[in-house]
Amino acid sequence: QSVLTQPPAVSGAPGQRVTISCTGSSSNIGVGHGVHWYQHLPGTAPKLLIFANSNRPSGVPDRFSGSKSGTSASLAITGLQAEDEADYYCQSYDNNLSGWVFGGGTKLTVL
């Protein structure tokens, strides 16, 4: 049971927009800690996609965007491409655990 809750799976057709939610609590997202998103293809290194709620590292396409409100955050992907098919994880810091926590992961399928 992950501290941050994500939907197990989402899907969309090429060119469409999908969103992935990440729900936390008052000890992590709700207390003001930033939310970060990673893209992970099994067998490869996870890749930082969004940091501090809505910031993209250089090289990440602007098709990827993040937002945060209250105890939740969202990752939006527009103009879906086949190469976006991967697992996506949200992350934040948790005061109760004094450490980082991850969401359960969401598998994105591009139909």
Next chain:
Amino acid sequence: QVQLVQSGAEVKKPGASVKVSCKASGYTFTSHSIQWVRQAPGQSLEWMGWINAGNGNTKYSQRFQDRVTFTMDTSASTAYMELSSLRSEDTAVFYCARDQWPHFDFWGQGTLVTVSS
């Protein structure tokens, strides 16, 4: 460019220990902590702790703190994670990542550790 290259896959028997290395390049090793993350088969990512590459201080997740040890060799720009008293449930891919508080900006390719009798 920043790279973290981890050691190869390991097969260990229950009760044994495993030591995974993470060699950093492309930046000043001592300027960033190294984080360690575990991913068991079919499971999510799980934070294990970090080592401050500047002074060697460590912080362990409560879940692992009695079995894991982080060390480093600054002359080799390499961090190590040793997990002891292995059990079958420890079969997982272990990742190192560069800390860029409060997120992790570069990750290693992962090291599969299989625990089997």
